[in-house]
Structures are given as C-alpha cells and as structure tokens.
Amino acid sequence: MTRDPSHLLPSAEPVTLVDANGQAVDNPDQKRPDDSTLLRALRAMIVARRLNDQAYALVRQGRLAVYPSSHGQEACQVAAAQVLAADDWLFPTYRDTAAVAEKGVDPVEALSLLKGDWHCGYDPYEYKVAPHATPLATQLPHAVGVAVAARLKHEPTVVLAMCGDGGTSEGDFHEALNFAAVFQAPVVFFVQNNKYAISVPLARQSAAPTLAHKAVGYGMPGEQVDGNDVAALLAVLGAAVDRARDGGGPQLVEAHTYRMQAHTNADDAKRYRDDAEVAEWAGRDPITRLETYLRDRGALSDERRAEFAADAQRVAEHLRTGINRDVEPDPQDLFAYVYAGPTPQLREQAAMIADELARDGAPR
Structure with a gap:
C-alpha cells in the first residue's frame, strides 16, 4: 500500500508573515511572534550585520585570512539560534558566524578559525555549538549522530543543522537526511538557499521544484519560508523544533534568501551576477523590513533603535580588539x-x- 505523501509537501509559496514592504501578511496557519520576540530578533540582526561588516574590515586589514559574510542573511542567522533551547545543538557552516555568536559564543573565539589560531576557538560542549564546517555538508551526518544519541538517551535535545543550497548537492546531505528519517532523529535541516554555490546558480544545481520538495523522498516533511522575514522564520523553525522535541522526527526547512556580498573576500561576484539582481534583493532587506513593521505597530522607537545600534557597536569594538590581539x-x-x-x-x-x-x- 502506497502512503499518501501530500502531508510531507511544502507550501506552494514560501511562508511569509511580514512582506518586503514591512506589512503584515495574514497567515492563519502560522503562529505570529509577538512584538517583544521580534524586538529581540531585530537587535540581534543589527548586531549580526555590524559583526559581518567588522569582520570584512578585519580581512582587508590582514587580521583575518578570509571571511564568508552573511550580510543579507541576518534573519536566517538569528532565527536559527533563537528557536533553540540552551541544551539544543547548532551545527553551523563556515558562513554562520552570526548564528554561532547569537547562540552565545564569543565572536572573537568564533573567528579564531579564520584568523588561523585554532581549528575551533571555542568549546563545542560548553555552548552546544559544533565547529564551523568548511567542507560542504560534512557536518550534517554529525548532527544526525548527536540527535540519534539524544533520542537513545531519552534527552529532550533538538539539533538544528545548517547548510547552503550548494550543500544539498553533496552525498553527505543525502546520507544525513535518509538516516535521520529512518531513525526519526530530532533534527531540523535548515537550508539557506542564497541562490549561489559560489558562482553556480541554483538552476545548475537542482531540478527539484524547490529544495524543500527533496524532503518527501526521505519521508520527512519539507517547508519553504521567506528567508528575509524573521517573523516567518521564527514561526516555521520554531514549529519544526517543537515537533522534533515532541518525537515527530526530522524536518527540512528551506529559506529563500540572498548573499548580498561576494562568496568571500577572495571572490569576484560581478563575474557571475549583475547589479540589477543585487539591487532587487536589497529591496527585500530583512532589517529594514522588520523595522518598518515594528514602527508601524508603535513597538519600535528611535531611542530603542539607537540602543540596538550602540549594542552592535560594542560587539564590533570587542571583536576588533580581540582579533587585533596577537597570540603567541x-x-x-x-x-x-x-x-x-x-x-x-x-x-x-x-x-x-x-x-x-x-x-x-x-x-x-
């Protein structure tokens, strides 16, 4: 007997709660985060962008060897960390420094890898954050292993494993999702689809309707979400984490977002994409979108916005001081x-x- 897989399929369109103009979108199927939750997310996104910009400056100064910026993907970074409990695990990629910092890791320690001091500058067990994974998708089987171990030990731990669209073309991606589904591991696979695997566009990587549709082949639900709408991300990822914690098994979530800057400082993005494409996505900026929404609701004042900017500046100064400190x-x-x-x-x-x-x- 063939099981009906329709309940595993993602929404026809990416889940959105706040549109590109900062206006509320009615979506009764999703639990909209309250204003206090979104203010916390806004602060974290402003800090994340300042962290990205400071790290890029440190590369130009020769203090970091390389930096893969997540500028433009701050909503994904922040939501990935904020939906997790203290004892949940985060498995990041090389581009997820902002998520690692939001999970509690000192950004100076998080960037020790890219400075060349250590393979991992922090204790993964202390923060429940795995080391940054530079090879594509190799962290995904490890994430599943942690999730299966937690299930066998009857621990309420959930694992959120991040990867990019390029990572979904790797064999490790297939092995991780297949194993997780078979053993009903409490893991959420979070794909940041920023449209390019370095210079390779998504159309040259996959023929699937969306990357979220790949989940059905493994027997797990998939969902797609507007990756520049932090409200939708918190709702969708939060529900996936809750489902995993309650024994519902794994889920694949695809976030549609965009890498605003080059792949790294060693990349020339103008060789494979044009300014018009970048400008289009600049109009969908996740920070501007949420600011507009909260101001229209009367939840965000100029004073609160200035406080967030000051917090971001302090993080940047801390990062600059720490990375500029020579280590013997x-x-x-x-x-x-x-x-x-x-x-x-x-x-x-x-x-x-x-x-x-x-x-x-x-x-x-």
Whole structure:
C-alpha cells in the first residue's frame, strides 16, 4: 500500500508573515511572534550585520585570512539560534558566524578559525555549538549522530543543522537526511538557499521544484519560508523544533534568501551576477523590513533603535580588539589536542620539535 505523501509537501509559496514592504501578511496557519520576540530578533540582526561588516574590515586589514559574510542573511542567522533551547545543538557552516555568536559564543573565539589560531576557538560542549564546517555538508551526518544519541538517551535535545543550497548537492546531505528519517532523529535541516554555490546558480544545481520538495523522498516533511522575514522564520523553525522535541522526527526547512556580498573576500561576484539582481534583493532587506513593521505597530522607537545600534557597536569594538590581539603560538599544542592521551608517535614528534626549538634558542 502506497502512503499518501501530500502531508510531507511544502507550501506552494514560501511562508511569509511580514512582506518586503514591512506589512503584515495574514497567515492563519502560522503562529505570529509577538512584538517583544521580534524586538529581540531585530537587535540581534543589527548586531549580526555590524559583526559581518567588522569582520570584512578585519580581512582587508590582514587580521583575518578570509571571511564568508552573511550580510543579507541576518534573519536566517538569528532565527536559527533563537528557536533553540540552551541544551539544543547548532551545527553551523563556515558562513554562520552570526548564528554561532547569537547562540552565545564569543565572536572573537568564533573567528579564531579564520584568523588561523585554532581549528575551533571555542568549546563545542560548553555552548552546544559544533565547529564551523568548511567542507560542504560534512557536518550534517554529525548532527544526525548527536540527535540519534539524544533520542537513545531519552534527552529532550533538538539539533538544528545548517547548510547552503550548494550543500544539498553533496552525498553527505543525502546520507544525513535518509538516516535521520529512518531513525526519526530530532533534527531540523535548515537550508539557506542564497541562490549561489559560489558562482553556480541554483538552476545548475537542482531540478527539484524547490529544495524543500527533496524532503518527501526521505519521508520527512519539507517547508519553504521567506528567508528575509524573521517573523516567518521564527514561526516555521520554531514549529519544526517543537515537533522534533515532541518525537515527530526530522524536518527540512528551506529559506529563500540572498548573499548580498561576494562568496568571500577572495571572490569576484560581478563575474557571475549583475547589479540589477543585487539591487532587487536589497529591496527585500530583512532589517529594514522588520523595522518598518515594528514602527508601524508603535513597538519600535528611535531611542530603542539607537540602543540596538550602540549594542552592535560594542560587539564590533570587542571583536576588533580581540582579533587585533596577537597570540603567541605554542608549537606543542600541535600534539596536545589530538587524542585524549598522546600516542607513542605523538610523544616522539613532540620531543623532536622540542629538541629542534631548543637548539634554535626558541622557548620550549
């Protein structure tokens, strides 16, 4: 007997609660966040944008080796972190520094990877945030593993695993979704579809009606949402997290958004997209949209907006100070954090380096 998969299919159009002009959209199927929740989200998005801009400046100053900006995707970044409880896990990509910071990680520690100090500058277990994943989609099977472990231990943990549209073309994406569906893992797969995998447009990556439609093939529900509408994101992702926590299993959520800046500072986006396309998406700015909505409701004053800007400036100053602080590397750290206990080979290598440094007059 064939099961009817219609309940797994996403909405015909991306879920929207606040349109590009900042006007409310009636959608009785979604729980609209209240003003206090949206003010918290607005503050976080303003901080996220300032963090992005400061990090980009640090690249130009030679303090960061590279930075993949999420400018324009702040609604996705903030919602991903804010729908999670303290003990829930976030599995980010290399572009998700703003989400990592919103989950509680010091942005200086979050960017240690891109400065070249550490592979991961923070304790994942302390913040329930996995290391930034640079290879596409490799974090998704890991996220499923954490979710399955939580289910086996009867813990109420939910895992939110982030990836981009390019990541959905990887084998790890397929393996993660298939495993999660079969074992009903409490994981939400959150795809930020920003229209390009570096320079490859979405039409060259997938023939599916939407990326959210891919969920039905695995036996899990899919949903698509306006990725520049933080109200809709909080509603859709929040419902997916609640569903997973209540034993409903995994879900795929696709957010339609746009990468306003180049892939990284090493990329020339003008080679594969034109200014008119960028300008069109600038008119859908997630921060401007939410500001307009809250001001029209009388929930946002000039004074509160100034407070948010001041908070963002303090975060930028903290980031600038922390990244500009030179760190004296200890060569022995190469061997100290490989295994819980050093192997004979590691001890031999550490002794060899120590001997070479001692003969060169360098500190051990």
